[in-house]
Amino acid sequence: MTPVIRFEHVSKHYHKRGSVFSRRDLFAALEDVSFEVRAGEAIGMAGPNGAGKTTLMRLAAGITGPTHGRVSIRGRVMPLLGMEGCLQHSMNAVENARFLLSLHLLGQAEKNRLLPRILEFSGLDGFYDMPVHKYSNGMRSRLSFSIAAHLPSEILLVDEALSVGDKEFQEKSRAKIAEFLGAGRTIFFASHSLPEMRQITSRVLWMDKGALVADGPAGDVLDRYQAFRRP
Amino acid sequence: MNFWRLVLTLASKDLKQRYQMSWFNFGLSIMQPVFHAAVFTLVFSKITQFGSEGRPYAAFSLAALVPWAYLTGCVRGGASSLSSNVPIITRLRFPREAIPLSTVLALSVPFVLNLVVLAAVFHALGVPVGLSALPRLLPVFALQAALGAGLALHLAVIAVYVGAVRSVLSAAMQAWLLISPVVYSLERVPEEWLGAYRLNPMVGIIEAYRATLLHDRTPDYGALLPAVIAASILLSSGVLVFRALERNVADHL
Numbered sequence: 001m002t003p004v005i006r007f008e009h010v011s012k013h014y015h016k017r018g019s020v021f022s023r024r025d026l027f028a029a030l031e032d033v034s035f036e037v038r039a040g041e042a043i044g045m046a047g048p049n050g051a052g053k054t055t056l057m058r059l060a061a062g063i064t065g066p067t068h069g070r071v072s073i074r075g076r077v078m079p080l081l082g083m084e085g086c087l088q089h090s091m092n093a094v095e096n097a098r099f100l101l102s103l104h105l106l107g108q109a110e111k112n113r114l115l116p117r118i119l120e121f122s123g124l125d126g127f128y129d130m131p132v133h134k135y136s137n138g139m140r141s142r143l144s145f146s147i148a149a150h151l152p153s154e155i156l157l158v159d160e161a162l163s164v165g166d167k168e169f170q171e172k173s174r175a176k177i178a179e180f181l182g183a184g185r186t187i188f189f190a191s192h193s194l195p196e197m198r199q200i201t202s203r204v205l206w207m208d209k210g211a212l213v214a215d216g217p218a219g220d221v222l223d224r225y226q227a228f229r230r231p
Numbered sequence: 232m233n234f235w236r237l238v239l240t241l242a243s244k245d246l247k248q249r250y251q252m253s254w255f256n257f258g259l260s261i262m263q264p265v266f267h268a269a270v271f272t273l274v275f276s277k278i279t280q281f282g283s284e285g286r287p288y289a290a291f292s293l294a295a296l297v298p299w300a301y302l303t304g305c306v307r308g309g310a311s312s313l314s315s316n317v318p319i320i321t322r323l324r325f326p327r328e329a330i331p332l333s334t335v336l337a338l339s340v341p342f343v344l345n346l347v348v349l350a351a352v353f354h355a356l357g358v359p360v361g362l363s364a365l366p367r368l369l370p371v372f373a374l375q376a377a378l379g380a381g382l383a384l385h386l387a388v389i390a391v392y393v394g395a396v397r398s399v400l401s402a403a404m405q406a407w408l409l410i411s412p413v414v415y416s417l418e419r420v421p422e423e424w425l426g427a428y429r430l431n432p433m434v435g436i437i438e439a440y441r442a443t444l445l446h447d448r449t450p451d452y453g454a455l456l457p458a459v460i461a462a463s464i465l466l467s468s469g470v471l472v473f474r475a476l477e478r479n480v481a482d483h484l
Contacts, residue, residue: 014482058481062324065478077324085318090248102240103325105233 002074003036004155004186005060010034010069012055012210029055031210032069039075039154040184044201044218046194046225051207053190057157060188075154075186076104082159083144089133093124093143096132100147114150121176122146123169142169149176155186194222234326241316241333246340261344264296265352271296271414281415286445290358294444295413295437297345298375301338302382302433303404308334309383310390310397313480321481328473331387335380342372349444364443367450371439374458378432381465388476391483412437432458 012030030052037043045053058064059071061079087096097118101111119128122142132140158177177200180187191197197204197218204221206214214221250257268289275281276288283291312334313320313327320327353360390396411433412420420428428434435458439450 063321064481079322079324082322086322088244088248091244099240099244100323102233102237103319103323105237105325107233108236 002038003072004039004074005035005037005188006070006072007033007035007056007059008070008072010059010066010071012052012059012064013067028210030059030066033210033212034069035205035212035215037155037186037188039186041203042181042187042189042201044197044204044222045188045190045207046197046204046222047207047213050209052210053207054159055210056205056207057159057188057190060155061157073155076152077155077157078148078151078153079157080145080148080159083148084137084140087132087140087144090131092131093119093122093128096143097147101151104151106152110152118146118150121150121172123172138166145169145173149173153185155188156180157188157190159190194226198222234329237325238329238333238336241329242337245333245337249337261341261348264293264300264345265348267296267300268293268352275414282419284416284418284441284445286358287356290353290356291416291441291445292414293349293352294441295411297342297349298436298440299408299411299413299433300345301342301375302379304338304341305335305379305383306386306400306404307397308338309379310386310400312383312387313391314484317484320484327477327480328384328470331383331473332380334387335376335383338379339372339376353444358445359447360444364447367443368440370452371436371443371450371455374455374462375436377462377466378436378458381462381467381469384469384473385465388473388480391480392476407431407433429454430457432461 010030010033011028013026013028016025016027033052033056045056047053057079059066060073061077062071062073063079065071086100088099091099094115097115098111101114106114119125122145124139124143127135127139132143135143177187181200187200189197189201201218203216204214204218204225205212206221206225214224250260271292272289275292276283281288309331312331316330319325320330350360386396386400408414410428410431417434417438435451435455438454439452442448442450
């Protein structure tokens with residue numbers, strides 16, 4: 001099967017500070033990373049902070065481009081990362097949902113079809129017409145997760161997003177992820193919760209200091225990773 | 232199709248966020264060309280004489296200040312368009328060209344309101360401005376919007392990488408104002424300079440507004456050629472420059 005995500009010798013360098021034009025002060029967030037993801041795979045990403053997990057996600061989502069190498073993506077990518085930040089504070093839940101659906105270039109019919117599902121899933125009944133700046137953090141997370149989870153996409157990037165909302169909502173989010181997996185959607189999962197990663201993913205990329213340390217079956221890689229962290 | 236719907240959505244968001252907070256701000260921004268016209272009238276019709284083609288100076292300058300305000304809006308708004316949409320740019324993948332284009336689209340709303348204010352001011356000054364002027368202005372407005380969009384596309388991405396752009400812009404816009412027939416009449420430009428002077432794309436555009444609004448004449452469409460050329464070049468190179476530079480903007484916002 002053709003890969004849906006392909007990284008070929010990908011490096012990403014950031015400027016630590018200031019000028020775009022200076023060649024000094026470059027910092028390699030990713031260095032020569034290569035891997036492929038096939039459709040329907042659930043891939044975990046393990047590694048300490050600063051390992052390059054977020055950079056890798058941003059590249060896979062097409063939010064930024066690689067400094068060297070090539071990133072090829074087939075299909076629509078939906079990042080579930082920090083989506084709360086995308087909510088427009090002066091808009092209410094319905095307007096925000098419509099806005100984010102527009103950003104994904106969905107047509108009117110598609111929006112009208114998805115909107116009731118998003119609202120129902122959010123469980124924010126009675127608060128749909130309240131501007132989001134009056135929402136609590138929990139409510140914002142629920143709304144943004146609901147919108148993101150209903151956007152049509154072949155590839156999902158999940159970054160610690162399952163710890164959103166109360167216990168009941170977390171259960172619902174987990175069930176949603178399971179539903180995605182069942183439906184053969186590709187999932188990229190970055191988390192510090194290794195038990196959760198074991199449960200969800202079948203393959204794990206272990207990242208450290210911008211390099212790919214290991215890439216293999218989830219059980220094996222996570223065993224090695226845990227042994228490495230707690231010798 | 233859905234891309235243009237997104238541009239429309241972003242434009243209405245832009246307008247709401249800009250004006251929702253205060254009607255005072257909204258009124259102020261609509262009245263801005265009138266304030267400028269008032270100041271210029273005081274200075275240029277009383278202190279020095281620039282000529283106003285036989286019309287009240289206030290009407291004469293306002294006819295140019297309204298399209299000028301639109302151009303300034305495209306330049307300023309374009310340059311700050313990406314940095315005012317950081318959250319969605321750094322978290323989602325979508326056609327980012329929609330952002331500067333939506334800024335230009337949103338500016339057509341204050342522009343139309345400015346024309347309404349202009350009509351009121353003209354009426355008060357006893358200068359007739361007919362509805363027959365509107366169809367003749369449409370192609371001119373389209374051209375001006377294309378020019379604005381071309382500039383906005385360039386400036387949107389360049390401003391992300393080169394922070395100094397915005398301060399350079401205000402100086403550049405002042406210089407551009409001085410080499411355009413806004414506060415003075417084209418008739419005052421020496422004959423031997425006219426050839427070079429007319430290369431400025433805003434000359435043809437401003438003259439078209441004056442011809443229709445002030446003199447109720449059909450604009451000299453031939454004089455719009457520099458604007459047509461500038462708009463085509465800026466718009467097509469704008470798309471290319473934007474696409475080439477947008478890839479890494481999220482790293483610098």
